[in-house]
Amino acid sequence: MVEASVMTSLMKVIAERKAQTEGPPSYVAKLMKGGAAAIGAKIVEEAAEVVEAGDEPGEAGREHLVKEVADLVFHAAVMLGYRDLAWGDVEAELQRRSGTSGLVEKAARKPKG
Numbered sequence: 808m809v810e811a812s813v814m815t816s817l818m819k820v821i822a823e824r825k826a827q828t829e830g831p832p833s834y835v836a837k838l839m840k841g842g843a844a845a846i847g848a849k850i851v852e853e854a855a856e857v858v859e860a861g862d863e864p865g866e867a868g869r870e871h872l873v874k875e876v877a878d879l880v881f882h883a884a885v886m887l888g889y890r891d892l893a894w895g896d897v898e899a900e901l902q903r904r905s906g907t908s909g910l911v912e913k914a915a916r917k918p919k920g
């Protein structure tokens with residue numbers, strides 16, 4: 808049997824928490840009740856912590872950065888779940904971009920306006 812990826816399992820739990828109307832206290836259910844504004848506020852907070860950890864020296868700093876990125880990815884996953892999107896949707900978008908330089912893609916964009 809192929810084991811589900813951590814992200815697939817996490818998205819499943821997030822969907823369950825979103826659907827739950829009762830049960831044990833849940834951080835995800837609490838965030839879902841606050842909607843995009845509450846989830847978004849946590850994303851902004853966690854993004855700032857990633858930036859801060861990015862410059863922290865040494866092995867402790869590197870370990871801290873991993874934890875902060877995990878917090879950021881987790882809260883982004885909650886936002887996806889809030890809109891009934893799957894982690895696979897993000898993977899598909901990254902796959903679509905694969906092999907195209909960001910600089911080339913940007914230069915090929917239609918002018919705005």
Ligand SMILES: N=c1c2ncn([C@@H]3O[C@H](COP(=O)(O)OP(=O)(O)OP(=O)(O)O)[C@@H](O)[C@H]3O)c2ncn1[C@@H]1O[C@H](COP(=O)(O)O)[C@@H](O)[C@H]1O
Nearest residue numbers: 817820821824832833834835836837849852853877878881
């Ligand atoms: N991966 C996570 C995860 N990562 C971080 N967090 C929580 O995110 C919250 C915010 O983290 P912070 O350190 O920023 O918290 P804080 O700033 O000290 O406090 P607040 O500002 O949030 O009050 C904390 O409560 C963390 O415990 C998570 N909470 C849940 N999960 C996953 O979600 C599943 C469902 O969780 P529940 O909905 O709580 O059952 C869990 O089994 C886990 O797999």
